[in-house]
Amino acid sequence: PTLERETARRKVENTARELWYYINAKMNDLSTMALESSSVKNLVQEMQKSLAGYQSVMVDDFHSLQLVDGDEDWRISESRKLGDLVQKRLHFLQNPAECRKARVVVCDLKKGCGFGCQVHHAAYCLLVAYATERTLVLDSEGWRYAGGGGWESMFQPLSDTCTDASGQSVHWAASSQGSSPVRVVHLPIVDALHPRPDFLPLAIPEDLAPQLKTFHGDPPVWWIGQLLRYLMRPQKHLQEDFDQSAKKMGFQKPIVGVHIRRTDKVGVEAAFHSLEEYMRHVEDYYQQLEHRTGPVTRRVYLATDDPGVLKEAREKYGNYNFVSDNDISRTASLGSRYSQSSLRGIILDMHFLSSTDYLVCTFSSQVCRVAYELMQTLHGDASTFFRSLDDSFYFGGQNAHNMRAVENHKASRHEELSMQVGDLLGIAGNHWDGFSQGTNRRSGQSGLYPSYKVVNDIVAVKMPLYVDVKE
Numbered sequence: 208p209t210l211e212r213e214t215a216r217r218k219v220e221n222t223a224r225e226l227w228y229y230i231n232a233k234m235n236d237l238s239t240m241a242l243e244s245s246s247v248k249n250l251v252q253e254m255q256k257s258l259a260g261y262q263s264v265m266v267d268d269f270h271s272l273q274l275v276d277g278d279e280d281w282r283i284s285e286s287r288k289l290g291d292l293v294q295k296r297l298h299f300l301q302n303p304a305e306c307r308k309a310r311v312v313v314c315d316l317k318k319g320c321g322f323g324c325q326v327h328h329a330a331y332c333l334l335v336a337y338a339t340e341r342t343l344v345l346d347s348e349g350w351r352y353a354g355g356g357g358w359e360s361m362f363q364p365l366s367d368t369c370t371d372a373s374g375q376s377v378h379w380a381a382s383s384q385g386s387s388p389v390r391v392v393h394l395p396i397v398d399a400l401h402p403r404p405d406f407l408p409l410a411i412p413e414d415l416a417p418q419l420k421t422f423h424g425d426p427p428v429w430w431i432g433q434l435l436r437y438l439m440r441p442q443k444h445l446q447e448d449f450d451q452s453a454k455k456m457g458f459q460k461p462i463v464g465v466h467i468r469r470t471d472k473v474g475v476e477a478a479f480h481s482l483e484e485y486m487r488h489v490e491d492y493y494q495q496l497e498h499r500t501g502p503v504t505r506r507v508y509l510a511t512d513d514p515g516v517l518k519e520a521r522e523k524y525g526n527y528n529f530v531s532d533n534d535i536s537r538t539a540s541l542g543s544r545y546s547q548s549s550l551r552g553i554i555l556d557m558h559f560l561s562s563t564d565y566l567v568c569t570f571s572s573q574v575c576r577v578a579y580e581l582m583q584t585l586h587g588d589a590s591t592f593f594r595s596l597d598d599s600f601y602f603g604g605q606n607a608h609n610m611r612a613v614e615n616h617k618a619s620r621h622e623e624l625s626m627q628v629g630d631l632l633g634i635a636g637n638h639w640d641g642f643s644q645g646t647n648r649r650s651g652q653s654g655l656y657p658s659y660k661v662v663n664d665i666v667a668v669k670m671p672l673y674v675d676v677k678e
């Protein structure tokens with residue numbers, strides 16, 4: 208398969224998906240309107256039913272198209288090969304022959320935030336390390352998690368040979384973007400990084416771009432997933448914990464991952480969403496799957512910080528098998544959020560969420576974004592295996608994320624913006640109803656635009672080639 212063919216296939220599938228979001232939203236509007244005529248009401252009902260049929264067959268058709276000629280095997284093999292190459296490069300970078308002489312970049316894990324946020328902080332540090340060819344030294348001493356055990360209490364050390372960050376050091380601001388000859392560079396958190404390099408997410412390495420853009424629908428997510436894969440290589444005891452927990456819980460495919468983030472997030476950084484809102488998408492997923500395969504056991508891996516949700520789910524959805532580690536849900540709700548046991552809880556939840564077939568969650572939560580990123584390392588192209596109830600995908604602290612207009616658009620309501628083919632649009636979010644919110648970089652106008660009229664503008668940036676590392 209060529210880049211041109213795969214891009215065209217994904218684009219038509221995306222157009223169809225956006226068309227469906229649009230129709231679905233409008234039909235819902237219609238059905239809740241106080242319609243006077245009962246014949247119109249009946250027509251709306253009949254259309255909703257028929258459209259669901261069209262939609263279901265169309266999704267199946269796209270699925271078949273994706274599998275044709277063994278293309279799916281090809282995607283899996285491409286993702287594996289390229290992923291293994293990235294892992295080898297990171298291993299090479301992290302294990303210099305002579306640590307004393309190796310240039311390093313130091314990050315500390317004292318960022319005062321949740322585990323997902325800290326993992327993303329570490330991913331950003333590893334990215335800077337990769338792009339500046341400096342070995343990353345992660346200082347997890349005094350880490351709020353792990354009760355003093357540090358990162359290595361759960362994950363393999365980032366380096367077998369090089370953890371020494373002594374000697375002359377400078378801060379990033381004075382390091383000429385890391386190219387300074389000084390051995391040690393200290394990194395601040397991403398929001399405080401000045402100057403800001405062009406290689407920050409959502410950029411991808413230029414040398415990987417042609418291959419990556421061909422097999423994957425959202426290359427930046429795949430790339431971030433590879434950084435996390437290196438960082439989160441489990442210690443032996445953690446891998447055993449994964450395996451045993453999976454057995455104990457009955458974690459089996461097919462399975463949908465649902466992450467329900469409540470407690471301190473609600474009303475502050477995200478809106479409340481009822482269990483029903485999540486389950487609607489789980490129902491859609493299984494209806495679609497069963498249309499293809501016949502009846503299956505409907506499993507849901509449920510992760511949440513809200514202790515009441517699992518019980519509610521089991522009571523309300525008797526036809527589902529809710530898989531969850533009770534210990535995990537208990538530790539999530541304990542006051543001691545940063546204890547060793549809560550660390551285990553969130554790591555297992557992230558691991559199992561990423562191992563599902565499909566994710567239903569809020570991308571405003573870093574927990575679910577980590578799961579979605581890791582999920583990419585386990586498939587050929589899992590870029591469409593999710594449904595977010597709020598944000599579209601982003602990386603906290605990312606450089607401007609732009610879409611490119613591929614159709615002209617003339618605003619037809621005052622909330623809309625106008626655009627011309629080629630315009631760049633800063634995206635603020637997809638509303639999942641056919642429209643996205645954004646700002647036209649050319650005209651400065653902000654507003655809604657039809658999501659199907661743009662494509663992702665992927666930024667590929669020159670990064671080191673690691674020529675000594677062979678595929």
Ligand code: GDP
Pocket residue numbers: 320321322323324325466467468472510511512535536538539544549552553554556571572573574
């Ligand atoms: P965000 O605040 O949701 O964007 O993500 P963070 O990871 O930065 O902070 C949320 C923290 O809440 C996590 O690190 C966990 O400690 C806890 N938490 C949230 N959701 C879950 C969950 O599904 N399971 C468990 N075990 N803990 C969770």
